[in-house]
Amino acid sequence: MYYYIYDGFLADRKHERTVAAIETRLTDLGLSSKIGRLTPFTNAKGLVRDEVRRGAKTIVAVGNDETVAQVVSAIGDADVTLGIIPVGQTTWVARALGIPEGEAACETLSKRVTQMIDLGRVNGQHFLSRVSVPFGHFTVEGEGSFRICPQVADCEMIVSNLRSPDVALCEAGGRLPGDPQDGFLDVLVLTRPSTIGRLTGRGPSQQTVIPLRRLSIHAEEPITVSVDGWKMTNKDFLIEIVPERLKIITGKERLFAAE
Amino acid sequence: MFQKNDMPIREGAGDAETIIAASVKVEGEFVSQGNVLIEGVVEGSLKTEKNLRVGQQARISADVSAANAVVAGEVRGNLVVSEKLELEPTARIIGDIRTKNIIVASGAQINGQISMGNASEQRPAAKQPVAAAVGHQPMGAVRESQAREAVKQGVAVE
Numbered sequence: 001m002y003y004y005i006y007d008g009f010l011a012d013r014k015h016e017r018t019v020a021a022i023e024t025r026l027t028d029l030g031l032s033s034k035i036g037r038l039t040p041f042t043n044a045k046g047l048v049r050d051e052v053r054r055g056a057k058t059i060v061a062v063g064n065d066e067t068v069a070q071v072v073s074a075i076g077d078a079d080v081t082l083g084i085i086p087v088g089q090t091t092w093v094a095r096a097l098g099i100p101e102g103e104a105a106c107e108t109l110s111k112r113v114t115q116m117i118d119l120g121r122v123n124g125q126h127f128l129s130r131v132s133v134p135f136g137h138f139t140v141e142g143e144g145s146f147r148i149c150p151q152v153a154d155c156e157m158i159v160s161n162l163r164s165p166d167v168a169l170c171e172a173g174g175r176l177p178g179d180p181q182d183g184f185l186d187v188l189v190l191t192r193p194s195t196i197g198r199l200t201g202r203g204p205s206q207q208t209v210i211p212l213r214r215l216s217i218h219a220e221e222p223i224t225v226s227v228d229g230w231k232m233t234n235k236d237f238l239i240e241i242v243p244e245r246l247k248i249i250t251g252k253e254r255l256f257a258a259e
Numbered sequence: 260m261f262q263k264n265d266m267p268i269r270e271g272a273g274d275a276e277t278i279i280a281a282s283v284k285v286e287g288e289f290v291s292q293g294n295v296l297i298e299g300v301v302e303g304s305l306k307t308e309k310n311l312r313v314g315q316q317a318r319i320s321a322d323v324s325a326a327n328a329v330v331a332g333e334v335r336g337n338l339v340v341s342e343k344l345e346l347e348p349t350a351r352i353i354g355d356i357r358t359k360n361i362i363v364a365s366g367a368q369i370n371g372q373i374s375m376g377n378a379s380e381q382r383p384a385a386k387q388p389v390a391a392a393v394g395h396q397p398m399g400a401v402r403e404s405q406a407r408e409a410v411k412q413g414v415a416v417e
Contacts, residue, residue, distance in 0.1 A: 141287075143290075145287050145288040145289070145290065146285055146286060146287030146288055146289045146303065147285070147286045147287055148283060148284075148285055149283065149284040149285070149286060150282055150283055150284075151281075151282050151283060151284055151299070151300070152282045155282060189280065189282065189283050191280070191282050207278060207280055208278055208279055208280040208282070208283045208299070209276070209277060209278045210277050210278075210279070211276060211277060211291075211293070
């Protein structure tokens with residue numbers, strides 16, 4: 001049984017036609033089912049919990065990356081399959097999974113090609129794609145045995161489970177970092193290219209890639225990190241991989257497990 | 260922010276699963292199961308079961324262990340390479356080396372002892388102290404006797 005979770009912003013008039021087209025196509029494909037809506041008074045966790053109890057086997061997030069992040073976090077340890085119908089901005093996660101925008105995503109849902117993927121977990125909360133950490137005064141410890149210390153201020157750290165098309169990466173070991181089926185999180189330290197580098201397209205190649213299963217971040221003062229677009233503020237973060245945790249419906253153009 | 264064209268694939272980075280760029284320092288016990296490329300700074304110890312490449316600008320103050328290694332930068336610490344160690348012209352080693360095969364390019368500096376033979380053996384082979392900037396050595400595997408001979412001939416011995 002399918003259960004669709006619509007993000008609150010889909011009630012906006014500008015998405016009216018897209019949502020109508022999606023619903024028509026789902027009906028044509030025989031996939032129409034119950035719908036739950038995220039509002040200021042309902043959260044994804046409550047909706048997912050109730051519907052899983054009622055027998056839902058596939059939860060479909062309809063919305064953008066933030067919608068997906070909320071639903072992934074809400075699924076937690078439940079044994080369900082995740083589908084996505086991307087609508088709105090931004091939808092990098094859907095693109096990484098090879099799922100086309102809007103109505104076309106219904107075909108992907110219908111074909112139901114699934115992959116078992118790893119999830120990341122930060123302070124007990126699951127995430128699908130990445131944790132972004134703006135560099136500041138904190139320490140990063142990998143596997144409990146070494147520290148990662150950037151030597152320049154103008155850089156960003158990304159802990160990636162599923163790579164996002166908006167972050168350009170070099171190949172490392174014949175593979176691009178951010179493969180959600182390798183059992184590792186990739187810690188990326190990316191230095192911003194200089195203005196001249198950006199203009200000439202010859203920025204510095206300052207990409208650190210460290211595959212890890214577990215890392216911790218400790219700061220003297222609370223810092224804010226972005227977990228799949230959601231802000232999380234704390235002094236200590238424990239980030240770890242949860243291998244083969246989620247069954248997810250993917251499209252042919254996905255950025256991993258190429259056919 | 261991070262544009263695709265701004266990030267060319269670096270020379271030597273192709274096979275490395277772990278890359279420590281010039282902008283990063285790693286402190287502590289660093290262990291990897293894959294190929295490692297170091298362009299930055301490492302302090303503590305560094306161990307990989309596969310291949311290691313130390314870039315020209317890299318500075319390592321650590322005991323290093325790898326299956327194969329190519330060094331173009333500076334290593335302060337003991338190097339144990341179970342198969343083949345290759346020192347490029349800009350390499351600078353301050354520490355002892357234990358390896359099975361070694362290739363030393365002209366200009367590479369070694370300040371320490373070299374033990375040849377099976378690097379995984381607990382009992383090291385006969386040691387030959389070396390403090391040399393090896394000059395005009397043809398590229399190729401240098402066995403222990405050859406290394407000794409090079410030192411006897413006073414090839415740019417300090």
